[in-house]
Every structure is written in C-alpha cells, then in structure tokens.
Amino acid sequence: MRTLVLRLNPGDDLRASLDAALEQTGTEAAFVVSGIGSLRGASIRFAGAETPARIEGDLEILTLAGSLSPDGSHLHISVSDAEGRVFGGHAAPGCIVRTTAEILVAELPGWRFAREHDPLTGYAELSPRRKS
Structure with missing residues (x-):
C-alpha cells in the first residue's frame, strides 16, 4: 500500500480533484482514509x-471516506454548518473547498477497481480485482 496526501485549495471541487489526482498518478484502486477541511457549499x-x-x-468537513477508481468514485461525506447541524450522504459534484x-488516500497497487452494473441493486457497484 502506498499513500497519497492531498491538500486542496479554495475553489477546488472535491470530487473532481480526487478524480484528477487518481488519473495523474495512474492509480487503479484507492481508498480515501481520511478527509477534513471546509466547504463553501x-x-x-x-x-x-x-x-x-x-x-x-x-x-466543516467532519468525515470523508470512500473508494476511488478510474470508472468513478464512491464517496461519503459528513459536514456541519454554522449552527452545528450535521448532514451526510454521498458526496456529489459541487462540494467546493472554502x-x-x-485528504489521505491509500493506493492499492496490486488491485484494479472497476464499477459494474449490479442487477441486484440497479447501481454500478465496486468490482475489485487483483492484478495478475
């Protein structure tokens, strides 16, 4: 396992930045281990x-976790607002860094993550495969 430490800047889109980092490193399988910071929406x-x-x-980003693959990421996030209310779910495009x-990412060099349609769920789900 290798690690990648990212610091995103004001105005960066969280998902787009993680996808770009994965593409730049050529990584085919990774997990977000931890993520903190702030968003402006x-x-x-x-x-x-x-x-x-x-x-x-x-x-405020309280937690960020998920899997990263060339076929798409699956990220969960929890955030709190100025009143301390907490919201959480799937991080979609449009989470803009304030x-x-x-973000700490664990790269798994011996693996390739793909997203394939699963007829049981109706969604593109993680399909992990060891590289030969």
Missing part, C-alpha cells in the same frame, strides 16, 4: 434520494 445525495440536495453556506481540504 455542498451537494450531498441523502440515503434513498435520487438527486443530491444542495447545502449552502460555510461548512479554505482547505486535507
């Missing part, structure tokens, strides 16, 4: 919802 798809909800305002985001 977030798009989060809540459990069972078809589309993301938009949360405006200054937000001051910083500090």
Whole structure:
C-alpha cells in the first residue's frame, strides 16, 4: 500500500480533484482514509434520494471516506454548518473547498477497481480485482 496526501485549495471541487489526482498518478484502486477541511457549499445525495440536495453556506468537513477508481468514485461525506447541524450522504459534484481540504488516500497497487452494473441493486457497484 502506498499513500497519497492531498491538500486542496479554495475553489477546488472535491470530487473532481480526487478524480484528477487518481488519473495523474495512474492509480487503479484507492481508498480515501481520511478527509477534513471546509466547504463553501455542498451537494450531498441523502440515503434513498435520487438527486443530491444542495447545502449552502460555510461548512466543516467532519468525515470523508470512500473508494476511488478510474470508472468513478464512491464517496461519503459528513459536514456541519454554522449552527452545528450535521448532514451526510454521498458526496456529489459541487462540494467546493472554502479554505482547505486535507485528504489521505491509500493506493492499492496490486488491485484494479472497476464499477459494474449490479442487477441486484440497479447501481454500478465496486468490482475489485487483483492484478495478475
């Protein structure tokens, strides 16, 4: 296992930045181990919802975790607002960094993650494969 430490800047889109980092390193399988920082708005798809909800305002990233693959990422996030309310779910495009985001990624060089349609769930689900 190798690690990648990222510091995202104000205005960066969280998902796009993680996808770009994966592409730049040529990594085919990775997990977000930890992520903290702040956002100036977030798009989060809540459990069972078809589309993301938009949360405006200054937000703190409490947790960020998920799998990263060339076929797409599966990220979960929890954030809190200025009143301490917590929101969580799938991190969608549109989670924009306010001051910083500090993210630790574990790369798995012996693996390739793919996303394949699963008829049981109806979604593109993780299909991990060892490299030969």
